[in-house]
Amino acid sequence: MSRGLLGPLAAVALGGAAAGAGVWFVGDYLFAGAAGVCxxxxxxxxxxxxxxxxxxxxxxxWRDGRWAGLSVGVVNLAALVGLATVEPSPATLAGAQMLVIxxxxxxxxxxxxxxxxxxxxxxxxxxxxxxxxDD
Numbered sequence: 203m204s205r206g207l208l209g210p211l212a213a214v215a216l217g218g219a220a221a222g223a224g225v226w227f228v229g230d231y232l233f234a235g236a237a238g239v240c241x242x243x244x245x246x247x248x249x250x251x252x253x254x255x256x257x258x259x260x261x262x263x264w265r266d267g268r269w270a271g272l273s274v275g276v277v278n279l280a281a282l283v284g285l286a287t288v289e290p291s292p293a294t295l296a297g298a299q300m301l302v303i304x305x306x307x308x309x310x311x312x313x314x315x316x317x318x319x320x321x322x323x324x325x326x327x328x329x330x331x332x333x334x335x336d337d
Contacts, residue, residue: 212245212249217245220234220242227296228294233298237304244311247308247315255322258314273309274310277303277305278306281299281306285298285299
């Protein structure tokens, strides 16, 4: 099997596992499917970033970390505190909290990737070029 297929297959497998777990815990197929899509897209984006921008995966200290921390903090606040007043069953509430956190992760990863692509386009225009990881 090609290493290029390993990441997407892992993303689909983990997304399917998350959807299956969601059906088992919450019992709602659409809800579980949304969680599965969030997991699959998150894993797919993480694999893509690791392959194409390996030099950008560790962050750049406080300048990068403060914005990442802000986005993670706001999403977790919405998921864990904002949904705490909702009156569904405990399993449905836990599922809703996880779905909000996963959707926030997808948003953060997509925004990070957009910035990396923008930097890469600027580097290409200026003549410097980073090479993707060879895996």
